[in-house]
Amino acid sequence: xxxxxxxxxxxxxxxxxxxxxxxxxxxxxxxxxxxxxxxxxxxxxxxxxxxxxxxxxxxxxxxxxxxxxxxxxxxxxxxxxxxxxxxxxxxxxxxxxxxxxxxxxxxxxxxxxxxxxxxxxxxxxxxxxxxxxxxxxxxxxxxxxxxxxxxxxxxxxxxxxxxxxxxxxxxxxxxxxxxxxxxxxxxxxxxxxxxxxxxxxxxxxxxxxxxxxxxxxxxxxxxxxxxxxxxxxxxxxxxxxxxxxxxxxxxxxxxxxxxxxxxxxxxxxxxxxxxxxxxxxxxxxxxxxxxxxxxxxxxxxxxxxxxxxxxxxxxxxxxxxxxxxxxx
Amino acid sequence: xxxxxxxxxxxxxxxxxxxxxxxxxxxxxxxxxxxxxxxxxxxxxxxxxxxxxxxxxxxxxxxxxxxxxxxxxxxxxxxxxxxxxxxxxxxxxxxxxxxxxxxxxxxxxxxxxxxxxxxxxxxxxxxxxxxxxxxxxxxxxxxxxxxxxxxxxxxxxxxxxxxxxxxxxxxxxxxxxxxxxxxxxxxxxxxxxxxxxxxxxxxxxxxxxxxxxxxxxxxxxxxxxxxxxxxxxxxxxxxxxxxxxxxxxxxxxxxxxxxxxxxxxxxxx
Numbered sequence: 065x066x067x068x069x070x071x072x073x074x075x076x077x078x079x080x081x082x083x084x085x086x087x088x089x090x091x092x093x094x095x096x097x098x099x100x101x102x103x104x105x106x107x108x109x110x111x112x113x114x115x116x117x118x119x120x121x122x123x124x125x126x127x128x129x130x131x132x133x134x135x136x137x138x139x140x141x142x143x144x145x146x147x148x149x150x151x152x153x154x155x156x157x158x159x160x161x162x163x164x165x166x167x168x169x170x171x172x173x174x175x176x177x178x179x180x181x182x183x184x185x186x187x188x189x190x191x192x193x194x195x196x197x198x199x200x201x202x203x204x205x206x207x208x209x210x211x212x213x214x215x216x217x218x219x220x221x222x223x224x225x226x227x228x229x230x231x232x233x234x235x236x237x238x239x240x241x242x243x244x245x246x247x248x249x250x251x252x253x254x255x256x257x258x259x260x261x262x263x264x265x266x267x268x269x270x271x272x273x274x275x276x277x278x279x280x281x282x283x284x285x286x287x288x289x290x291x292x293x294x295x296x297x298x299x300x301x302x303x304x305x306x307x308x309x310x311x312x313x314x315x316x317x318x319x320x321x322x323x324x325x326x327x328x329x330x331x332x333x334x335x336x337x338x339x340x341x342x343x344x345x346x347x348x349x350x351x352x353x354x355x356x357x358x359x360x361x362x363x364x365x366x367x368x369x370x371x372x373x374x375x376x377x378x379x380x381x382x383x384x385x386x387x388x389x390x391x392x
Numbered sequence: 393x394x395x396x397x398x399x400x401x402x403x404x405x406x407x408x409x410x411x412x413x414x415x416x417x418x419x420x421x422x423x424x425x426x427x428x429x430x431x432x433x434x435x436x437x438x439x440x441x442x443x444x445x446x447x448x449x450x451x452x453x454x455x456x457x458x459x460x461x462x463x464x465x466x467x468x469x470x471x472x473x474x475x476x477x478x479x480x481x482x483x484x485x486x487x488x489x490x491x492x493x494x495x496x497x498x499x500x501x502x503x504x505x506x507x508x509x510x511x512x513x514x515x516x517x518x519x520x521x522x523x524x525x526x527x528x529x530x531x532x533x534x535x536x537x538x539x540x541x542x543x544x545x546x547x548x549x550x551x552x553x554x555x556x557x558x559x560x561x562x563x564x565x566x567x568x569x570x571x572x573x574x575x576x577x578x579x580x581x582x583x584x585x586x587x588x589x590x591x592x593x594x595x596x597x598x599x600x601x602x603x604x605x606x607x608x609x610x611x612x613x614x615x616x617x618x619x620x621x622x623x624x625x626x627x628x629x630x631x632x633x634x635x636x637x638x639x640x641x642x643x644x645x646x647x648x649x650x651x652x653x654x655x656x657x658x659x660x661x
Binding site: 269273276278280282285286288290328336 | 451476496513
């Protein structure tokens with residue numbers, strides 16, 4: 065596959081954008097800081113500004129970046145796996161399972177750590193349930209997988225509504241914020257960043273196989289792609305990425321569906337370019353959205369999921385309307 | 393020559409062999425035991441009514457489906473002995489349907505055929521692009537490189553799929569209804585193209601085609617396998633199988649054989 069622009073140029077543009085977004089996340093906020101504070105924070109210096117950056121803004125910015133990258137990568141993988149342009153990381157019920165786990169822990173008044181553990185366990189349970197049911201008879205069609213996932217997601221949705229209805233009023237607000245996606249409590253971004261990096265390293269050698277898979281299962285098998293193994297690996301990887309992201313910041317919507325499409329509109333459908341570009345673009349978008357979410361109405365914090373939709377929808381519609389390729 | 397490329401294929405082995413092959417789908421036998429052998433330079437056509445199992449048989453011959461009974465060999469070895477990518481350099485399949493769910497240019501679509509020729513980290517180079525462009529030209533799509541496949545007509549998409557197979561450059565072509573969506577001119581052009589490739593001296597190529605048109609089968613096939621839809625198989629040289637009585641029985645409609653300009657033509661009564 066040939067890209068219309070050279071990969072190094074694309075990488076340079078996306079890396080610069082990511083750097084700008086992260087820098088803005090570090091300097092924006094109630095406490096004004098300068099370039100010296102940023103440098104001081106990064107090299108471990110003292111001072112009020114440096115501490116705020118290092119303890120609060122940097123972890124949060126990196127968490128948002130990691131989650132955006134994870135969700136966009138998972139979305140790109142899901143779209144290939146399900147061969148469906150409307151697929152997003154949440155379509156197979158992973159986020160539903162995580163929400164049931166997280167909200168269940170919140171209803172019980174568990175500490176933040178146990179909410180995270182419970183969310184991740186819920187996501188894994190949903191992943192195994194969907195996989196087991198869809199794979200039950202050994203065959204594995206996209207339609208069967210999709211339907212199983214959609215039904216499990218619907219079941220999780222009902223359980224979530226039930227918990228929201230029954231929860232004490234004092235906890236409903238934090239539960240809603242979790243549902244919409246909220247990075248304010250994310251303090252440990254490194255595991256998620258590591259998962260993102262490992263996933264990209266694992267996926268890149270197989271990215272051309274994904275290009276072949278897009279030509280249909282039969283053609284892919286005839287071209288020497290081990291479709292069965294590849295699809296199981298795709299499913300597990302996309303699910304783990306989604307579970308990691310959702311555990312860290314909750315179900316931030318939109319990034320996983322739209323970022324892969326934005327990248328596809330701009331750069332074409334070569335997965336070797338699309339996947340890393342989606343990871344960078346998703347991280348950048350969510351970092352920008354999260355910084356906006358905590359500054360535009362400060363001291364009021366908005367759920368970042370609302371911002372991703374408010375930024376992403378018009379951008380997407382604009383690109384779609386001027387796309388020479390017609391369809392995403 | 394590295395170790396992985398050792399013995400494949402066995403020298404002088406037929407391109408494709410099926411030994412005592414029988415296929416069952418659910419409780420229905422599609423074909424009883426039969427054997428076939430296809431040498432380089434030959435063209436085999438699969439004929440039969442709808443649902444007789446032509447596609448299932450073709451997929452079995454392509455190694456994408458386990459035979460119920462018997463064994464399929466390409467280049468003298470069963471599929472199990474072939475690493476997937478090596479098999480993909482030896483035989484290629486034109487599938488009946490071409491999904492185009494995401495926008496992609498014609499050139500990038502055709503370049504997918506180079507997959508088995510590239511290493512794990514390989515990118516398509518100028519040579520691969522040249523092969524793809526030549527393939528597009530040979531199906532009459534020169535100048536279509538940057539078009540989006542989703543904007544093409546059905547016949548153009550079919551020719552993109554044929555070009556993808558040519559870009560794969562296998563020795564054994566397995567074509568499932570290659571004439572789908574093609575107009576008469578492009579039908580003949582496609583069949584002529586594959587005939588030229590198969591007959592080319594020293595290239596060692598062969599083809600298996602699923603066709604619906606008995607008269608085109610009569611014109612291009614060396615061998616015919618006729619499935620009657622009830623489990624019966626007639627396999628043999630063209631003239632032994634293309635008989636009005638056998639065809640009438642298989643297709644469930646009386647056919648008449650007419651000689652015209654030295655060629656047999658079959659007309660429905």
